[in-house]
Amino acid sequence: MKSFLQQVVDDLLRTYDSLDDLILILPSKRAGTILRTTLANTADKTIFSPKIYSIEGFVEQISNLQTASNMEQLFTLYKAYSSMEYGEKDNFYTFSKWGQTLLQDFNEIDRYLIDTKDIFSYLANIQEINHWSLQKEKSEIITNYIKFWNNLEPLYNAFNDLLKAQKLGHQGLIYRTACEQLKDYLSNNKNKTHIFLGFNALNTAESYIIQEILAKTKADIFWDGDSYFVEDPIHDAGYFIRQHLNTWPWLKGKTLKGVESNYLSQKDIKIIGVPKNVSQAKYVGNLLLKLKKEDNNILKNTAIVLGDETLLNPLLNSIPSELDTVNITMGYPLKSTPLASLFSQYLSMHIKKDSQGWYFQQVLDFLSHPYIQILCTENQQNKANLISEAIRTKNWAFITTDNLRSLGEGNEDLLSLLFFREEVPGTVFLSKCQQIIQILRERFALSKDSLGLEYLYKFYSLFNQLQDMVEQYSFVNDLKSLESLYLEIVRNETLDFQGEPLEGLQIMGMLESRVLDFETVILTSVNEGILPSGKSNNSFIPFDLKKYYKLPTYKEKDAVYTYHFYRLLQRAKNIYLVYNTEPDVLEGGEKSRLLTQLLTDENKLAEITEIIAAPEITPSIKVLQTIAKDESLMDLIKTHAAKGFSPTSLSNYIRNPIDFYKRNLLGIDDILEVEETVANNTFGTIVHDTLEDLYKPYLNTYLEESMLQEMKKKVRPLVIGHFAKSFADGDISRGKNLIAYNVVVRYVENFLKLELAEVAQHQIRILGVEEKLRMDIHVPGLDFPVALKGKLDRIDEKDGVIRIIDYKTGTVTSSQVEIVDWEDAIADYNYSKAFQLLCYAIMYNSIKPIGTIEAGIISFKNLSSGLLKFATKEKKGSRNKDNSITQETIAHFMESIKTLIFEIGNPEVPFTEKEV
Numbered sequence: 001m002k003s004f005l006q007q008v009v010d011d012l013l014r015t016y017d018s019l020d021d022l023i024l025i026l027p028s029k030r031a032g033t034i035l036r037t038t039l040a041n042t043a044d045k046t047i048f049s050p051k052i053y054s055i056e057g058f059v060e061q062i063s064n065l066q067t068a069s070n071m072e073q074l075f076t077l078y079k080a081y082s083s084m085e086y087g088e089k090d091n092f093y094t095f096s097k098w099g100q101t102l103l104q105d106f107n108e109i110d111r112y113l114i115d116t117k118d119i120f121s122y123l124a125n126i127q128e129i130n131h132w133s134l135q136k137e138k139s140e141i142i143t144n145y146i147k148f149w150n151n152l153e154p155l156y157n158a159f160n161d162l163l164k165a166q167k168l169g170h171q172g173l174i175y176r177t178a179c180e181q182l183k184d185y186l187s188n189n190k191n192k193t194h195i196f197l198g199f200n201a202l203n204t205a206e207s208y209i210i211q212e213i214l215a216k217t218k219a220d221i222f223w224d225g226d227s228y229f230v231e232d233p234i235h236d237a238g239y240f241i242r243q244h245l246n247t248w249p250w251l252k253g254k255t256l257k258g259v260e261s262n263y264l265s266q267k268d269i270k271i272i273g274v275p276k277n278v279s280q281a282k283y284v285g286n287l288l289l290k291l292k293k294e295d296n297n298i299l300k301n302t303a304i305v306l307g308d309e310t311l312l313n314p315l316l317n318s319i320p321s322e323l324d325t326v327n328i329t330m331g332y333p334l335k336s337t338p339l340a341s342l343f344s345q346y347l348s349m350h351i352k353k354d355s356q357g358w359y360f361q362q363v364l365d366f367l368s369h370p371y372i373q374i375l376c377t378e379n380q381q382n383k384a385n386l387i388s389e390a391i392r393t394k395n396w397a398f399i400t401t402d403n404l405r406s407l408g409e410g411n412e413d414l415l416s417l418l419f420f421r422e423e424v425p426g427t428v429f430l431s432k433c434q435q436i437i438q439i440l441r442e443r444f445a446l447s448k449d450s451l452g453l454e455y456l457y458k459f460y461s462l463f464n465q466l467q468d469m470v471e472q473y474s475f476v477n478d479l480k481s482l483e484s485l486y487l488e489i490v491r492n493e494t495l496d497f498q499g500e501p502l503e504g505l506q507i508m509g510m511l512e513s514r515v516l517d518f519e520t521v522i523l524t525s526v527n528e529g530i531l532p533s534g535k536s537n538n539s540f541i542p543f544d545l546k547k548y549y550k551l552p553t554y555k556e557k558d559a560v561y562t563y564h565f566y567r568l569l570q571r572a573k574n575i576y577l578v579y580n581t582e583p584d585v586l587e588g589g590e591k592s593r594l595l596t597q598l599l600t601d602e603n604k605l606a607e608i609t610e611i612i613a614a615p616e617i618t619p620s621i622k623v624l625q626t627i628a629k630d631e632s633l634m635d636l637i638k639t640h641a642a643k644g645f646s647p648t649s650l651s652n653y654i655r656n657p658i659d660f661y662k663r664n665l666l667g668i669d670d671i672l673e674v675e676e677t678v679a680n681n682t683f684g685t686i687v688h689d690t691l692e693d694l695y696k697p698y699l700n701t702y703l704e705e706s707m708l709q710e711m712k713k714k715v716r717p718l719v720i721g722h723f724a725k726s727f728a729d730g731d732i733s734r735g736k737n738l739i740a741y742n743v744v745v746r747y748v749e750n751f752l753k754l755e756l757a758e759v760a761q762h763q764i765r766i767l768g769v770e771e772k773l774r775m776d777i778h779v780p781g782l783d784f785p786v787a788l789k790g791k792l793d794r795i796d797e798k799d800g801v802i803r804i805i806d807y808k809t810g811t812v813t814s815s816q817v818e819i820v821d822w823e824d825a826i827a828d829y830n831y832s833k834a835f836q837l838l839c840y841a842i843m844y845n846s847i848k849p850i851g852t853i854e855a856g857i858i859s860f861k862n863l864s865s866g867l868l869k870f871a872t873k874e875k876k877g878s879r880n881k882d883n884s885i886t887q888e889t890i891a892h893f894m895e896s897i898k899t900l901i902f903e904i905g906n907p908e909v910p911f912t913e914k915e916v
Contacts, residue, residue: 005516008197018047022192026052026197028515034516035197055199059175062209072469073163073170075473077155084158093480096488110170112204112551114549120153124152126545172205179209186212186213193219195222196213197224199221214248223259224515225256226260228263236558237566262570267572269575270576273580277311283613289320299505302521303518303522304506306330310336311525324504327504329509329512331494333494334491334495339371343433344483344486345366347429351479357399358400363399372384374443376414390407417435433463434467440452458495511564513567519572520572523577525579525580531561577595577598622915640664641904642786648836650835651829653900654827654828654835654900656914658912660904661911683744684807686719690719703759705759712752763797767797774790777901792840792844801854804837806856806857806858812857817833817869823896838855855885
């Protein structure tokens with residue numbers, strides 16, 4: 001089946017002996033490239049090529065205006081807005097939020113040749129009615145609001161005049177000007193023949209220009225439609241062509257050229273539902289591989305059309321490496337590039353800096369950006385990582401320039417580039433962005449990163465343009481306005497890839513597919529809200545006013561999408577329509593109505609297959625992890641055993657051997673982080689260190705009330721000192737940290753109150769605080785040394801009985817320090833507190849053999865319970881407890897702990913995960 005452009009070329013070569021007087025106008029530049037190639041391949045003699053324009057390029061020719069960039073339009077509009085004489089005006093930052101919408105409305109009004117005086121007057125009257133302005137006394141806000149709407153026409157005129165003075169225009173202005181100057185154009189091109197190809201939806205200006213040229217010169221028009229849709233009175237795919245047929249005098253009684261019957265030809269259509277966007281990309285990748293294996297040449301006439309263009313990145317990552325040639329005929333969204341996020345973070349970081357400095361998390365995120373990592377790596381030294389490590393070590397929740405400059409020599413240039421002391425104007429900030437780009441360019445040139453260099457060039461051009469604008473217009477020289485402008489540009493700009501549009505697999509957006517035909521079409525994201533795009537209305541002009549002035553509404557936009565959808569199907573043989581089965585407000589809704597229409601059509605095509613391409617999901621069975629003890633792991637265990645197992649590390653093994661392996665043997669959990677608020681372990685360390693300082697002066701002394709009263713006076717200064725030591729440069733003057741400070745003080749003071757009550761009734765002598773204990777253990781069956789080590793919080797003597805005491809800042813109950821079976825002590829984590837106390841008891845016994853001692857835990861969250869004593873019980877539920885630890889107790893526990901350590905050190909017993 002011939003493509004539309006091939007049919008047009010055949011007709012032109014039959015009709016015209018010479019083509020050099022022809023002017024061909026198409027919907028897009030890409031269509032012009034394909035047309036020229038088709039012409040060259042079809043002509044059997046040497047000919048001069050006709051002039052070929054896209055419709056926008058053609059209208060520019062008539063108007064003698066050039067298209068202003070979106071940035072130029074926004075700046076010019078604000079300049080015009082600033083010159084208006086009414087009320088208080090928005091700054092550029094606020095203006096940029098609604099200025100884009102106003103630009104779109106001005107553009108639409110001009111493209112549809114609306115009487116501006118009439119529509120702006122109508123719009124102002126609507127706003128007056130909406131905002132209670134019939135009250136006799138109007139507030140200043142309402143007065144200014146109404147003034148703004150009444151001044152829309154002067155603003156529109158001032159804006160257009162400023163653009164025209166520079167020989168520039170927005171699209172609508174160019175179209176309106178072209179209509180005004182069409183007569184002059186036609187008189188200068190009397191001998192030319194204009195031929196319009198492949199048009200469908202036309203704005204009023206386009207319609208006027210085409211009709212005038214058709215009526216007054218030698219001209220022709222080819223429609224790219226199908227008789228099936230055009231002859232159906234209600235089918236949206238033929239909506240616009242039927243409209244033109246009924247309203248254009250030139251078309252009366254003529255046969256529509258280009259409208260043929262192709263849609264009902266034999267096709268193989270598959271409708272495929274795939275969960276989520278990335279799965280769509282993966283499905284398309286697998287489909288391409290399958291098509292290539294079936295027929296190696298099929299991909300030469302295949303197009304992937306992206307309904308949602310944000311799918312480009314996952315699609316590119318899903319294309320099989322076996323494919324030789326892929327051409328992208330669409331822009332890659334600039335907002336998806338790594339550089340976009342880099343400069344966005346850079347701007348945001350400096351805008352959010354306050355009197356305290358930069359918030360640490362924002363700085364760490366910025367320093368971890370892949371491009372900052374490249375920027376900061378020189379001579380195999382990564383300065384970004386050094387700065388990040390210093391922030392964590394010094395615990396800076398907020399970072400000042402003085403903090404950063406204290407990090408030593410060699411970092412001054414980098415720090416002054418990334419972190420500057422004072423707030424800088426937009427021009428200086430943009431020059432710093434250019435410096436970053438220059439450094440990265442040198443790095444990328446060395447690593448031959450061609451894609452990275454492409455990104456850099458685009459942003460270099462963008463920042464140059466921004467720099468010119470900021471220097472020209474002073475109102476955007478603050479960082480907040482610059483950020484708003486930058487984000488707007490990045491959101492709308494694309495990075496255009498240069499490829500070969502005539503070879504291999506073609507990837508394009510919906511608009512790029514106009515007038516092009518492919519044998520195999522793969523269309524993605526055929527969901528409501530995407531195809532068609534739904535009822536989004538980013539406009540100041542209400543719906544009823546749009547209907548009155550015949551401006552396009554969602555109805556017309558739906559018809560445009562319907563036309564493009566069915567036009568792709570007209571001449572294709574193999575069609576794959578992929579949609580997302582998981583409705584999502586942000587990513588489009590349910591399956592598109594276009595698919596339902598395709599399936600329910602009276603003359604529906606015979607071969608339509610529906611598939612849900614979901615992966616097979618088997619019920620997940622949790623497989624417990626097992627780690628065999630190879631030679632290197634055994635070396636690690638032996639090293640750890642020689643240094644000494646701590647009671648906590650052995651408790652970790654009892655809880656879950658995999659935790660012991662990761663945390664204690666590999667040290668995976670030992671990651672240094674900035675503590676914005678006091679962490680639990682830091683909290684406990686401060687309490688322990690404070691009590692150590694309070695009690696150390698009174699070692700081997702019987703406590704008296706006066707000593708404890710003296711200790712109470714020292715609590716606050718000691719706590720502050722230990723916060724400074726354990727919490728580094730963390731701020732405890734406000735927020736949660738201030739609460740934590742007061743909680744620590746309260747814990748220690750309450751503990752001293754408890755101690756005062758005890759001293760009044762008992763004789764208590766402190767024998768040791770924070771005592772480091774260590775003992776060697778001979779474990780039968782292990783051929784390497786094993787030690788047990790730990791730090792005992794307190795050893796004292798109460799009424800002649802020696803006590804081993806462990807402090808816990810968390811909650812502990814009496815049931816956790818009482819055991820019945822010795823096996824439970826090394827098998828059940830619920831008895832971990834009792835296990836730890838017994839570990840301290842056997843270590844103490846190895847230094848000073850005991851007769852009878854007691855051991856217990858003081859829980860600061862459960863102080864009213866006093867000392868929670870270790871106890872053995874005959875059976876569970878029994879009230880008979882024995883709180884004493886004797887040599888018999890030591891012997892029982894020694895057997896248990898040797899069994900536990902033998903299991904850890906036995907190469908035949910792997911580390912096996914427990915379900916926690």
